[in-house]
Amino acid sequence: xxxxxxxxxxxxxxxxxxEDWRKYDCVFQLYGGKNDIVTKLDKAVxxxxxxxxxxxxxxxxxxVVVLALAVIVVIGAVIYKKxxxxxxxxxxxxxxVMEELNPKA
Numbered sequence: 001x002x003x004x005x006x007x008x009x010x011x012x013x014x015x016x017x018x019e020d021w022r023k024y025d026c027v028f029q030l031y032g033g034k035n036d037i038v039t040k041l042d043k044a045v046x047x048x049x050x051x052x053x054x055x056x057x058x059x060x061x062x063x064v065v066v067l068a069l070a071v072i073v074v075i076g077a078v079i080y081k082k083x084x085x086x087x088x089x090x091x092x093x094x095x096x097v098m099e100e101l102n103p104k105a
Contacts, residue, residue: 018043 021041028037 021043024041026039026041028039030037
């Protein structure tokens with residue numbers, strides 16, 4: 001079909017406006033070809049596989065932070081509860097137990 005694929009890294013400053021792209025030429029020098037193919041750069045007709053950055057990374061980081069905070073809160077609540085639990089009174093302070101421990105002869 002006469003088509004071919006080529007890869008190139010075109011690094012134009014982001015300050016270059018789409019109108020200014022036409023100031024640049026893309027020159028193809030094909031092996032065995034007698035003439036170079038010169039094409040004006042036009043951002044509208046360039047096909048690219050460049051991906052626009054998405055928010056997936058931000059969402060994943062936020063989810064990990066929320067999960068870590070939830071784990072910290074749960075651990076803190078468990079520790080707090082263990083420290084502040086009231087133990088039942090010792091059975092030794094019960095008078096009936098005292099009588100059993102010190103029987104009257």
